Amino acid sequence: MKRGDAVNELTQLAATISEALAREEIEAVLSGGAAVQIYSDGIYVSKDLDFVTAASNKEIGTVLGRLGFEATTSRRLYQREGTEYLVEFPSAPLALGRELVREWHQLRTAYGTIQILSPTQSVKDRLAAYVHWRDFQALRQAGEIALRHAVDLVDIFSWLKAEGASERDIVAVRKVLAPDAAS
The missing domain is CATH 1.25.40 (Serine Threonine Protein Phosphatase 5, Tetratricopeptide repeat)
Known part of the structure; x- marks a missing residue:
C-alpha cells in the first residue's frame, strides 16, 4: 500500500469513528501514533487508533458495534474484519506528560471531522x-x-x-x- 493510501485509509476510519462517537455526544480525542501518521503524511505508520475518552465500555461498545467492530479480550480494544487497524480507547484524562488537555483540534477532512490532538x-x-x-x-x-x-x-x-x-x-x-x- 502506498503511503498516501495508508494515510487516507486511516483518516477515513478515524473520521468515521470520531463522527459516530460525536453523534452520541461522546468526547474522544485521537492521539498517539495515528495522529502522528496523519500529521507526518504517512512517514510514520500506525496500526492502531487511540481515542482517549471518559466514556464507559458499554457506550463505546454500542457505537463501535454499529460500525462493525467487536471488542477483543481487552474490553477497550476493538477490531473489525476487513481492516488491519485496531481501535483502542485509553481512559481519560487526556494528558501530555503532566499537562491535562482540555482543548484539542477538530480536523476537517473529506471523510468528516476528527477530534484530534493539535500538531x-x-x-x-x-x-x-x-x-x-x-x-x-x-x-x-x-x-x-x-x-x-x-x-x-x-x-x-x-x-x-x-x-x-x-x-x-x-x-x-x-x-x-x-x-x-x-x-
Missing part, C-alpha cells in the same frame, strides 16, 4: 515518550510533525522544562524541531 499537542505527546522513556523514534516523529506543520515552539520548550527535561534532552529536541536555532 503542537501531538509533538508534546511524542516528546513525553522521548523524555520519560528515551524513545528516540518518538523524537523523530515529533520532528516529522514539526517539519510539516506550524507548531508553537515557545509552548513546547516551556512544557519540556515543566516536565523536567534535562538540558541535554532540550538541546536534542531543539536540534530536531528548530535546527536553524540550534546552531
Whole structure:
C-alpha cells in the first residue's frame, strides 16, 4: 500500500469513528501514533487508533458495534474484519506528560471531522515518550510533525522544562524541531 493510501485509509476510519462517537455526544480525542501518521503524511505508520475518552465500555461498545467492530479480550480494544487497524480507547484524562488537555483540534477532512490532538499537542505527546522513556523514534516523529506543520515552539520548550527535561534532552529536541536555532 502506498503511503498516501495508508494515510487516507486511516483518516477515513478515524473520521468515521470520531463522527459516530460525536453523534452520541461522546468526547474522544485521537492521539498517539495515528495522529502522528496523519500529521507526518504517512512517514510514520500506525496500526492502531487511540481515542482517549471518559466514556464507559458499554457506550463505546454500542457505537463501535454499529460500525462493525467487536471488542477483543481487552474490553477497550476493538477490531473489525476487513481492516488491519485496531481501535483502542485509553481512559481519560487526556494528558501530555503532566499537562491535562482540555482543548484539542477538530480536523476537517473529506471523510468528516476528527477530534484530534493539535500538531503542537501531538509533538508534546511524542516528546513525553522521548523524555520519560528515551524513545528516540518518538523524537523523530515529533520532528516529522514539526517539519510539516506550524507548531508553537515557545509552548513546547516551556512544557519540556515543566516536565523536567534535562538540558541535554532540550538541546536534542531543539536540534530536531528548530535546527536553524540550534546552531
